[in-house]
Amino acid sequence: MHETTRQAARQRRRRRRLLVGTTTGVIVTGLLVCLVMTMQPDRKEDAGQATATAVTNAQETLPSASPGHEPSSASPSPSATSATPSASGTLAKASPPRSAAASKVSPRKAPVTTSLAGRIRPKVTYPGVATVYKAGVGDGACSYGPSSDMMIAAMNTTDYETSRACGAYIRVRAANGASVTVRITNECPLPCAPGQLDLSEQAFAKLAPVSTGRLAITWSLLSPDAVGTISIRYKTGSSPYWCGIQAIGHRNPLARLEVRTSGGWRQLARTDYNYFLSPDGSGCGGAIRLTDIYGEQLTVNGIAVRPDVVQPTRVQFARH
Known part of the structure; x- marks a missing residue:
């Protein structure tokens, strides 16, 4: 009788432990499910932020558009509005992106300037x-x-x-x-x-x-039409050891006068009285090369050192 009672008591204790264990497992499982459900929206939000960051970085690292074209959809990166050197050497702000319609218009070309001209320039x-x-x-x-x-x-x-x-x-x-x-x-x-x-x-x-x-x-x-040919004159006192050379009758303003020496062409300095000087005589009596402000070059041969004598040539600069 007592042995039967003890066995029944042991069985009841085992059932209680199993019940407690099962209940605890259910509770733990429930807590884990709640935790998962609670954390799930956060993970979606984080994923969305990561995607947005990646897109932003992709826009910043897009390759530059080819000249005359601009990106049609990407927003400008910070560098698109940075200061850039202008043709004049100063810093100028880059223009913001144009609309799709405007971007189809070919960009205007900068006016071409004459580099050899001084203060007086053509077409001004x-x-x-x-x-x-x-x-x-x-x-x-x-x-x-x-x-x-x-x-x-x-x-x-x-x-x-x-x-x-x-x-x-x-x-x-x-x-x-x-x-x-x-x-x-x-x-x-x-x-x-x-x-x-x-x-x-x-x-x-x-x-x-x-x-x-x-x-x-x-x-x-x-740049007139009716002009003759250019003449050359050596200044009074010119010799093979010192000379001044002048060009007369050129259609366009003269930018340079050079003489041929053993070392090649040598540019002579211009004076305010309109002669080009060779103080050491190099090139005096040799070939002369004239360059106008448009860059055209004419070479004159056979002009002897004859001071204060106007010697004609057969050349003239082109009309502009």
Whole structure:
């Protein structure tokens, strides 16, 4: 009887332990399920943030668009608005992306500038003032000597630019519609201002009565049609040991004068009286190479060192 009772008691204790264990397992399992359910939305949110970050990085590392084209959908990266050197050497802000319609328009090409020109450049209209002077026989600072054509002018010192303006043909226009073409043979010293032209009486009279004395004008460089060929003159005192060389009658402004030496072409320095000097005599009497502001080069041979003698050539620069 007692043994039967003890066995029954042991069976009841085992059942209670199994029940407690099962209940505990269910509770633990429930807690784990709740924890999983609670954490699941967080994982989705994290995954979404990771994806957005990856897209942003991909936009920042897209390859640059080819010239004249821009990305059609990607947002600009921070570097798209950074300062970049402009053609002039200053820093300029890059333009923001254009619309899809605007991006189809071909970009404008920057205007081509003439690198060999000085202050006076082709296809530029300059405002200024015309004054008048008695030109006498037409000689002046450019050292051309007397002139049979009195449609001449003196260029202000700034634009004269150490004789770079010498020989240039200039079209001058007045507000009344009158115009005249002159050749620069002289320098107008201070107080002549930049843009100012001092015209011979004969040239000024084509625009207004000489008694007017002063006239608002605009002027521009001209490459005339009716000109002859270029001539060369050696300066007084020139020899095989020292020489000054001058070009006369060139259609376009002269940018360089070079002489051929045993070491190749040598560029000579230009004076304010419009001669190019070789102080040690190198190249004197040899081949001469002329370059205009457009970059055209002409080579002249057979010009002997004959001081103060105008020697014609058979060459001339092209018309522009």
